[in-house]
Amino acid sequence: MRKEEFYREALPDSRGPLEGFRVLEATNVAAGPLAGTLLADLGAESVKCEMPGKGDLLRQVTHCQVEGPSELDRSAYYLSINRNKKCITLNLKHPEGQELFRRLARHVDVVIENFKPGTMEGWGLGYQEIRKVKPDIIYTSVSGYGQYGPYSHRPGYDHIGQAMGGLMSITGYPDGPPTKTGHAVADNLGGWQGAFGTLAALVHRMKTGRGQHVDVNLVDAILYTTTFGIMGAANAGWHWERCGNRHPLASPSNTFPCRDGWVIMAVASDSHWAKLCRLMGREALIADPRTASPALRAANWQFVEGEVAAWTQGNTVAEVVDRFEEAGLVASPILSFEEIVQDPHFREREMVAEVEHPTAGPLKLFGVASKYSLTPARVHAPAPLLGQHNEEVYGGWLELTSEEMGRLREKGVI
Amino acid sequence: MKKEEFYREARSDMTGPLQGVRVLEATTSQAGPIAGTVLADLGANVIKIDLPEMGDIMRHLPPFIEGAPKLNSSCYHLSINRNKKNISLAINRPAGQEVFRKLAAKMDVIVQNFKPGTMDKWGLGYEAIKKIKPDIVYVSVSGFGQFGPNHQKPGYDPVGQAIGGLMNVNGYADGPPTRTGNAMADNITGWQGAIGALAALHHRQMTGEGQHVDVCLVDSILYTSDYGVMAASNAGFNWKRMGSGNPAGGPCDVYRCKDGYVFILVLIDSHHKRFWPLIGRPELYQDPRMQTPVARAQNLPFINQVVGEWTQDKTVEEVVRQLEEAQLVVTPIFDFPQIVRNEHLREREMVTEVEYPDVGKLTIYGVAAKFSRTPCKVRTHAPAIGQHNEEVFGELLDLGAEELAQLQQGKII
Numbered sequence: 001m002r003k004e005e006f007y008r009e010a011l012p013d014s015r016g017p018l019e020g021f022r023v024l025e026a027t028n029v030a031a032g033p034l035a036g037t038l039l040a041d042l043g044a045e046s047v048k049c050e051m052p053g054k055g056d057l058l059r060q061v062t063h064c065q066v067e068g069p070s071e072l073d074r075s076a077y078y079l080s081i082n083r084n085k086k087c088i089t090l091n092l093k094h095p096e097g098q099e100l101f102r103r104l105a106r107h108v109d110v111v112i113e114n115f116k117p118g119t120m121e122g123w124g125l126g127y128q129e130i131r132k133v134k135p136d137i138i139y140t141s142v143s144g145y146g147q148y149g150p151y152s153h154r155p156g157y158d159h160i161g162q163a164m165g166g167l168m169s170i171t172g173y174p175d176g177p178p179t180k181t182g183h184a185v186a187d188n189l190g191g192w193q194g195a196f197g198t199l200a201a202l203v204h205r206m207k208t209g210r211g212q213h214v215d216v217n218l219v220d221a222i223l224y225t226t227t228f229g230i231m232g233a234a235n236a237g238w239h240w241e242r243c244g245n246r247h248p249l250a251s252p253s254n255t256f257p258c259r260d261g262w263v264i265m266a267v268a269s270d271s272h273w274a275k276l277c278r279l280m281g282r283e284a285l286i287a288d289p290r291t292a293s294p295a296l297r298a299a300n301w302q303f304v305e306g307e308v309a310a311w312t313q314g315n316t317v318a319e320v321v322d323r324f325e326e327a328g329l330v331a332s333p334i335l336s337f338e339e340i341v342q343d344p345h346f347r348e349r350e351m352v353a354e355v356e357h358p359t360a361g362p363l364k365l366f367g368v369a370s371k372y373s374l375t376p377a378r379v380h381a382p383a384p385l386l387g388q389h390n391e392e393v394y395g396g397w398l399e400l401t402s403e404e405m406g407r408l409r410e411k412g413v414i
Numbered sequence: 415m416k417k418e419e420f421y422r423e424a425r426s427d428m429t430g431p432l433q434g435v436r437v438l439e440a441t442t443s444q445a446g447p448i449a450g451t452v453l454a455d456l457g458a459n460v461i462k463i464d465l466p467e468m469g470d471i472m473r474h475l476p477p478f479i480e481g482a483p484k485l486n487s488s489c490y491h492l493s494i495n496r497n498k499k500n501i502s503l504a505i506n507r508p509a510g511q512e513v514f515r516k517l518a519a520k521m522d523v524i525v526q527n528f529k530p531g532t533m534d535k536w537g538l539g540y541e542a543i544k545k546i547k548p549d550i551v552y553v554s555v556s557g558f559g560q561f562g563p564n565h566q567k568p569g570y571d572p573v574g575q576a577i578g579g580l581m582n583v584n585g586y587a588d589g590p591p592t593r594t595g596n597a598m599a600d601n602i603t604g605w606q607g608a609i610g611a612l613a614a615l616h617h618r619q620m621t622g623e624g625q626h627v628d629v630c631l632v633d634s635i636l637y638t639s640d641y642g643v644m645a646a647s648n649a650g651f652n653w654k655r656m657g658s659g660n661p662a663g664g665p666c667d668v669y670r671c672k673d674g675y676v677f678i679l680v681l682i683d684s685h686h687k688r689f690w691p692l693i694g695r696p697e698l699y700q701d702p703r704m705q706t707p708v709a710r711a712q713n714l715p716f717i718n719q720v721v722g723e724w725t726q727d728k729t730v731e732e733v734v735r736q737l738e739e740a741q742l743v744v745t746p747i748f749d750f751p752q753i754v755r756n757e758h759l760r761e762r763e764m765v766t767e768v769e770y771p772d773v774g775k776l777t778i779y780g781v782a783a784k785f786s787r788t789p790c791k792v793r794t795h796a797p798a799i800g801q802h803n804e805e806v807f808g809e810l811l812d813l814g815a816e817e818l819a820q821l822q823q824g825k826i827i
Contacts, residue, residue, distance in 0.1 A: 001530060003561040006628065017617035017625075030640070042613045063662045063711060064641055064651040076641040076649045117415060127786070146784065148417040151758040159658065159666070160745045163677045168658070168668075169749040170595025172585070177668045177675050178747045180658035181594055182583025188638040192605055197783035199612035200456045204431035204788050206619050212431075212787035215420060220764050223753070224782035225601040227444070228477070228489035230765055233750035234777030236489050238477035240750055245572070245581075245593050249476060253572075255581075255590045262590050264576045330568055334576040334591045337583075337646035337653055340636065345564040351633050352643055364647035369637035370610035371559070373540070374625035375617050 003348060006373055016043025016368075016377030021202075022108040025049060025085070026092060026101070026125070029057050030158065030184055031218060032114025032142045033081055034191025039110070039198065040084035041368045042377045047108075047393055048082065048384070049090040049101065052412055055386040056082070068359040072386050079383045080365045083355060087384035088393050089414045096413045098123050100398070105130050105137065107397045110198050114142040117152050127213040136211040138201045142194045146217040156218050161186025165222025166229050173244040189221040250294060251301035252276070255334070256312040256320075263312060263320045265331040268294060275327045280311040350378060357382040390414060417761060420786055430457020430781075430790035435615070437523040439463060439498070440505055440514070440538070442470050444571070444597055445631060446527025446555045447494055448604025453523070453611060454497035455781040456790055461806055462495060462797075463514070466502040466825050469799040470495075482773050486798045493778055495796035496768060501807065502800035502827045509826045511536050513811070519546045520810050523611045527555035530565050540626040549624040551614040555607045559630040569631045574599030578635025579642050586657045603634040663710035664717045665689075668747070669725040669733075676733045678721060679743040688740050693724040763791060770795045803827055 018039060023046040025036040033048065033056070040046040050056050058078040065074040073079070091097040102125070105111055111130055113120050120126045120141075127139040141147055144156010145164075154160075159180050162168045167186075172179030193216035201214050223230075232238035245264065247253035253266040267276050270293065277285045285291050285307065290300045297304050312320055317333045324331035335343065341364060346352045353367035360382075368377045394400040394414065408414040435458040439450040447462065447470070454460035464470050469485050472494070478487040486492070504510035515538070518524060524543060526533050533539045533554075540552040554560055557569010558577075567573075575581045575593045585592030610627035618624055636643070645651035653661070658677065660666040666679045680689045690699040698704055698720065703713040710717065725733050730746050737744035748756070754777060759765045766780040781790040807813040807827070821827040 001560045001565065006561050006626065009625075017613040019617075020620065021616070038609065042609075061662060062707060064645050064649045066644065066648045076644040076651070080641040080644045145758060146762055147415045148420050149758045149761045152415065155743060157679055157743060159677050159679065160743070163745040163747045164753075166748055166750055166753050167594065167596060168677070168747045172592065172595075173589070176586070176589075177658070177670065179585065179592065180668070180677070181598075182580065182585075182653070182655060183638060183640045183642065185594070185598065185638055188640070189602065189605075192602070192609065193782050196452065196456075196605070196609045196612055197785065199609065199616065200431040200783070201785060201788075203435065203612065203615060203619075204433075204785075206616075207434065210787055212423075212785055213420065215784040215786070216782060219759070220762060220780075220782040220784075223759070223764050223779055225598060226596050226750075226779060227601070228493040229596070229750045230754055230777055230779045231479075231489040231493045232477050234754045234765075235479050235773075236477040238489070240595070242595060245590065255592075257590070264572050264581070264591075264593075266570055266572060325567075330570060330573065332573040332576045334581045335579060337579050337639070337642040340577075340579050341643055341647050345558060345562045346632075346636070348562045349559055349633060351636050352647075360648070363644055365644045366636050366639055366642070367633075369606050369629060369633040370613070371628040371633075372610070372614060372617075372625055373628070374623055375614075377613075 006371065007376060009374055010376050011374060014043070014375040015380060016041065017372050017375040019043040019375070021045070023047065023110045023112060024104055024108040026111065026113040026115065026120065028114060030081065030187035031190040032112055034188055035112050035140060035142055035194030035198070036085060037081050038192060038195035043375065045086070047086045047088060047389065049088055049092065050386060052089040052091055052414055059386065066360045066363060070359055073359055079357065079360070079363060082383035083365060083379050084381050085384055086389035086393065087386060088390050089387040091413050092123055092125065094413050096408065096411065098125060100413070101125055102130065102133050103398055106134050109202070110138045110140060112140045112142065112194060116155060117143050117147050131211065136205055136209060138198055138205065138211045138214065140194050140198050140214040140216070142190055143217045145219055147215040158184040158187040158218065161190060161218025161222045164219045166226050167222050170240050170242055172242045174242050178242065186218040186222050189225065190216060190218040193221045246301065249298055251297045251304045252308045254305055256309050258312050258315055258317045258320055261317045262334050263317050263331055264334060265324065267329060270294065272329055273297065275329055279323055279327055282307065353379040355379050355382045358385065420784070421789060423787055424789050425787060428457065428788050429793060431785055431788040432456040432458040435459065435523065436521045437461070437525060438517055438521045440524070440526040440528065440533065442527065443472060444494065444600035445603040446525055448601055449525045449553060449555055449607030450498060451494050452605055452608035456783070457788065460498045461802065462498045462500050463503045463505060464500060464799045465506070466504055466800070466827060479773055479776070482770070483798065492776060492796045496778060496792050497794055498797060499802035499806060500797035500799060501803050504826050505536060505538065507826060509824065511538055513826065514538055515543070515546055516811055518543045518550065521547065521550065522615065523551045523553060525553045525555065525607060525611070529568065530556050530560050544624065549618055549622055551611055551618060551624050551627065553607045553611050553627045553629070555603055556630045558632055560628040571597040571600045571631065574603065574631025574635050577632045579639050580635050583653050583655055585655045587655050591655065599631040599635050602638065603629055603631045606634045659714060661711060663707045664714050665721045667718055669722050671725050671728055671730045671733055674730045675747050676725065676730050677745045677747060678737065685742055689742055692736065692740050693721065695720060766792050768792045768795045800827065
């Protein structure tokens with residue numbers, strides 16, 4: 001299908017399918033903010049509360065920064081994940097700040113928070129308090145281990161989700177340590193769970209008028225990606241061991257070295273194996289007693305993959321991928337982010353998006369993963385400056401005057 | 415909070431927040447079925463279609479449950495297709511396509527993950543279904559999407575991880591790019607499909623309009639990559655593989671103990687102040703190599719060596735206990751047998767059980783999002799091929815026993 005065909009009925013001024021939906025975020029770092037990001041990316045209006053003067057912790061991350069005059073608006077991490085949002089400053093530890101938060105909550109459909117369980121309650125901002133001022137609120141809590149359960153009091157970080165949720169134990173090589181993913185997958189998926197927990201609760205609210213408390217966390221989210229891990233261990237006596245990039249049940253299925261990098265391939269059926277043998281000029285291996293069936297190839301994977309590696313080593317990645325494609329086989333290069341930003345497919349799908357930032361200039365960042373034929377969703381605004389939307393939100397929603405805002409600013413409340 | 419407190423207003427008469435939403439799945443393998451699983455887990459009424467006799471490819475993959483019926487013993491299938499109904503239907507044949515269109519007219523959502531163009535060729539694409547059900551939410555799950563230069567390429571989980579940027583930053587600096595142990599791309603693309611369906615249902619509720627939702631493996635993986643795109647475009651930052659470490663500093667890595675590994679993270683200043691004396695190196699708290707995040711990032715090999723020397727002659731349990739007592743961030747690394755035994759994951763019903771005829775109880779992963787008013791759970795085991803033929807064809811299409819027998823004979827169902 002061509003892109004124009006997919007979008008032929010698209011509403012030209014749409015922000016996305018969630019347009020008109022309002023979110024208030026009391027979030028920090030990654031997992032909580034990412035729940036808000038997904039909703040904002042799909043068109044919701046998300047207002048993020050940050051600590052006056054300091055802002056979100058990710059604003060202070062210095063190892064990867066863009067150019068710009070303001071130290072708090074240069075972190076690529078913050079700028080990437082908080083696009084499409086509004087930002088107000090609000091000190092939630094201050095009683096006046098808490099009162100403002102409760103007033104703001106009356107104007108929204110959803111509250112998202114990711115403080116340690118019990119913190120928002122301590123501030124008078126927990127689900128039970130907020131529903132007193134907004135009875136049908138959807139209140140989404142994102143945490144490390146959840147709102148209840150023996151570990152719920154513990155702090156949660158990305159790698160804890162990966163370590164406790166089973167992912168690290170199966171990622172990496174048999175002779176190496178358990179391995180964390182390169183980017184913060186648990187934070188991301190904890191956030192995604194928060195977003196669709198919110199949307200599912202919204203469906204229920206539309207039918208019944210009732211809001212509710214939604215509880216998601218990093219460990220549960222990671223475990224929710226492990227498919228048969230639990231049943232394998234509990235019912236099938238199957239011990240899932242780390243096996244690098246190798247497929248435990250099929251061969252050749254692995255990363256292979258080429259002259260200029262790595263290629264990944266998956267060849268399972270006999271007909272595909274025969275095609276690969278012809279490509280490699282090793283027709284004898286088609287009927288070889290070591291490699292003649294999927295089960296034999298899996299059992300003799302070291303031999304099989306040694307033969308394949310001997311062939312790939314003499315080729316470039318592009319040569320292997322092209323020849324596989326001509327033969328109707330599956331192989332793929334392994335792209336770096338430098339290559340991703342040049343890739344025409346990602347450009348056309350707007351997965352490499354560009355947005356104009358007031359101090360940093362044009363910034364490239366990841367686009368919106370789900371595509372909607374009628375209500376396209378896209379990166380329409382850069383991550384906000386600290387307190388950029390104070391006037392709009394405090395003035396517009398709460399009708400505070402500039403004197404009142406000045407007073408609150410002096411007291412460190414906003 | 416106690417569990418009872420969280421659920422004090424829970425309704426026991428509902429399957430979840432999506433009760434009443436009807437979903438028809440023309441799916442196979444993982445990414446498509448998992449989109450349906452998320453919706454089924456949240457309470458939707460999901461009907462999955464399998465081809466007669468053969469069924470979904472996952473039914474054929476090990477590991478298998480001993481004593482379970484053939485085609486219904488794969489842990490893959492039994493884990494991911496719970497909470498669904500199953501009908502057999504040959505949607506690759508005209509008579510089956512006719513039945514599919516009749517069913518589609520009764521649905522809110524369709525989820526399909528055939529190669530782009532296949533459903534159109536069968537007369538079951540978005541445009542065809544929209545003619546008989548104008549407000550349908552039609553979710554297509556694929557490797558590279560419904561459009562774009564590579565949309566015709568087949569999609570497999572490792573391809574999604576390789577093209578979406580994840581593999582290149584995963585693994586060790588001196589080793590190859592590494593994929594995650596689970597099929598991460600398949601799983602999270604299914605999640606994107608579910609999110610897409612829900613967001614489109616919201617739009618439909620507001621306006622009455624349905625639409626086509628397009629999600630794919632490579633987009634979904636890229637959507638988890640945090641600052642990768644901006645780092646390469648705007649910050650001149652070359653993101654390299656560094657195992658379990660963190661380019662922002664340390665200690666933040668996996669450390670070897672006598673009997674396994676732990677993960678330790680020391681990030682903020684007050685934690686550094688407690689950590690270095692605790693491991694018997696108080697002088698390092700004032701050491702210039704530790705004073706700033708930049709310095710700590712530059713001296714990671716030294717930091718990791720010192721921490722590794724401290725952990726190597728202790729057990730995992732000792733390291734975890736000592737650091738937890740000091741309120742520092744540490745975690746053991748669970749394998750699945752440990753997960754199955756874990757009290758926290760049991761209480762949260764992330765490790766849960768479902769009745770299964772002939773075998774007894776199957777242990778299975780639960781539902782990740784918890785809802786205080788409309789709790790979700792694993793209600794039913796993954797069905798056999800065609801287990802719900804009579805119920806679905808009878809109730810939705812008014813087909814009688816004779817008509818069903820006829821369709822069965824023709825291998826349409």
